[in-house]
Amino acid sequence: MNLPIEIAFNTETLAGHAKRKIVLHRGLTVLIGPNGAGKTQLLRSLKSVMAQHTAGKLVRYLSAGRISIFEQYRSDINGYGGVNYDQATFGNKNDSSRRHNFESLSGDFYTLADRPDILIKVQERLRKLFKRDVLMEWDGGLLKPQFARLDRESKPYASSREASGLLHLIGLLAALYDDEVGALLIDEPEVSLHPQLQAFLLAEILHVAGVPSAGNNKKLVIIATHSTEMVQISRVEDLLSLVFCYDREAEPVQIPANAGELQAKKVTGLVARLGQEHKLSLFSKRPLLVEGPSDVIVCSALESKADASLEAAGSQLLPVIGKGQMPVVAKLLRLMGKDPVVLADADGFADGIDLVTGFLNGSDAADISAAAMGADSALSLAKSIYSDFCKVVEEKWDDAAVFAENHPYWVNRKKDDDVAISKRRAFFSTLFSLNNEQISGFDATGKCLTMRKRLEALLSLLEHTGCFFLRRGSIESYYETSSQCTTQEKPTAAADEMEHIAEISVAAAESAYADILRCIRHASNAAPISESEALRDLLLAAAAPAFVKFKSGGSAQDVTTTARMVLGDRSKLFEMSVIGDKLRIDVTSEVLDVSCFPLTIDKTDDIVKVVTAALA
Known part of the structure; x- marks a missing residue:
């Protein structure tokens, strides 16, 4: 048996049975999605079909609530007061023969009692990494594990007095090391685990994940998780093993192995630089892409001021560092079944329409809107308006220079910058920073006002697709406290602006930061809580x-x-x-x-x- 393995199976939805398919590209496959997206249901459905891929070995499923009835020895679950810590037991010896059928930690502690070799593997890690030891004891036919601290003199104590994270970790390690199991399905392996413990667990999972066969301890591992610590992406190929679940009633999404976008050098470089913020976006449906850390700071402040609840609504602020990266990141996110929203600086439009093309190409809704304006398609409309905009800049630059040459795009330009591009950037932002009377003051022909109206129509159409531009320039062009021309200490200036936003009224924020708030509300896509x-x-x-x-x-x-x-x-x-x-x-x-x-x-x-x- 070789990877990849295509698995077709039936699962239950609210409408009845539905056919599903996932592809296992490597030993570990990760299901990602919000609560209620059907991840647990997929895992349970996979349990019934995995046996044909395990080389005769067993299939084990561990639920998210795997501490199960053992909780009665750890907390007052009935509200009567008092907990019987020292009476803790994982079950009767007669149940040990069914240990692989258990979906709780009881099955794994039975494994530790029955398999001294697996117990040794677990004990060694506990002793060296966590200064603990676990002792498996039977008392009157009941399994009563004991723990001991190795970093101080103390008597063995009941398992119910040990940290829940260590109990979970011990059970998961026992399941991973069990060579009788050829497929292990784990719902939320991160439950109760500290982030560093999650990272350790993932390393152990990757160590045993693989194709099961006689004489090895490799197993196909499928997990459903809400934790970025349980997702490892170091190569483009790792993206293929992510399964994105958005709704129990809908087919889960996997990136096709033959997707041409995965071969692009920019995507390869992006994956190599993936950080925690990028991983967080994998868990959202509508990630909001912004240009950098300053944008994140200001957008977070405005989100709070407007009570937009981005994360709760399935969005996530994602800084995209580097000019030209936004189209690449947006395209990659669409392959994952996501609906990315972007908030780009004005130069994202003034420099060219690569980003625009990604949002308009193939958008039926945008094409319908463009048709109402007399255009063949939204993309042809964008190309026409952009071309005419470039001509107006060449023709009217000298007239607009009294304002445009004071814009940060012009003031902060470098010696080796393309002059034509710098002019387009400053001209575009100037059009949206001045009122009609000011524009008419330097352009009696009306060409600039007409151009702005056409640009407004196009930008409005783009916003409906999720593509927003900061019309006045960059995020700094909206600052009311720090200099709008600042190029140094940008995070500090953004932090000052954040404090200012916290102090002003909602109405004042709506007026000063309207372009940004429109984007935040689009990404949130949620009605305000009332x-x-x-x-x-x-x-x-x-x-x-x-x-x-x-x-x-x-x-x-x-x-x-x-x-x-x-x-x-x-x-x-x-x-x-x-x-x-x-x-x-x-x-x-x-x-x-x-x-x-x-x-x-x-x-x-x-x-x-x-x-x-x-x-x-």
């Missing part, structure tokens, strides 16, 4: 019948009773009282983030309109 909105429907259900009772002359007690009849215990959220000829409604909770209470309602008011307006 507890008032959630409370509104509940209040209307209670207030409407209570209001009727109030209008007919009912007392405060009558009003409260009516609300309780409608909502039951949930009516306790509201305190209703009658004050003269007015109904007063207040919220009793200090947890909910609402500020419109108390409400005072006249008998002549429209209760629905009053509540809706207050909790809009």
Whole structure:
């Protein structure tokens, strides 16, 4: 049996059974995706078909909740108070023969008790790396492991008193070293493990991962993870072993082995430089690509100010260092089934339309919009506008120079920079930094204003595809505290701007950083959290019948009773009282983030309109 191995299987979805396929390109395959994307379901489905690829060896599945019933000896799971630490047991000796069927750590501790060779491998690592020893003991037919500290004099202690991370690690190591197993499926191997322990575990996984055969301890390992520490990417080929899950109802995504993009030198170089931030983007559906660390700092501050919740909504800020890298990174992310969003400096457009092409080429929605403007396609529209823009720069540079030559793109240009490119950059950003009156002041022909309108139409179309440009220049061109021409200590200047953003109002941020906030909200693609909105429907259900009772002359007690009849215990959220000829409604909770209470309602008011307006 040789790799790659194509595995076809059936899995359960909410709509019934569905056919799925994954390809094992190396010994370790990693399933990546958010909670609820179906990773666990895929692992369980694979368990039933892996036996045909294990050279007669066994298939083992370990669940994410693998500490299982042993937790009763570690915490008060019933709320009665007290924990029986010293009574901890991993099960009965009669169950030992079924150890490979267990999806919990019990099966692995049975392995340690039954296999002294595997116990030695685990003990040696515990002793040398963690200054611990584990002793497997049977007591009255029950497996009761004991632990001992080697870095100090102490008596052996019950396994329930050991750190949960070490318990998980010991069980996983026992499963990895078990040569009776030819396929090991692990759901969230990182559970309870410190990052450094995760890195150690991954190294051990890679050591045993491979094609199983008689006489070796290699095994096919498939894991589902949320941890960047469990993902190793050092070569382009490693990307093939990542399986991206986005929805339980949808087919998982793998990069095809014959994808031409993987052969590009820029992709090879990018993979070699992958860092933690790049790995984090592998776990998001809509990664937001920005130009560098300063952009990350400012965007993070604006995300917080706007309450956009990028990460929770499936996005991730990803700095892309190096001019010309954004198109490459965006293309690679699309191969993974992702929808990248980019926030590029103005030079990303002024220098050429490579980035634009990546977002418009093949975009049906963009083509439809372009057709409404009279263009054959979105890409042909972009090429036409860009070509005309370059001509306008050549024709109108001298007229615009009084402003354009003060722009950072021109001020900070280097001696060996292409003058034509520097002019395009400064001219483009100047058009979007001035108002109509200022532009008309140096261009009576109206060509520059017309060009800006055409550029605005194209940029708007691009934004719908996820491609945003900082119209005024770079991120520094939006600064209100530091110099917009700064080229030194950029992170420090960005940090100062971050503090400024934290102090200003949301309305002020919307005005000053509108281009950036549009991009952040597009990447987040999530409606703002509004507890008032959630409370509104509940209040209307209670207030409407209570209001009727109030209008007919009912007392405060009558009003409260009516609300309780409608909502039951949930009516306790509201305190209703009658004050003269007015109904007063207040919220009793200090947890909910609402500020419109108390409400005072006249008998002549429209209760629905009053509540809706207050909790809009």
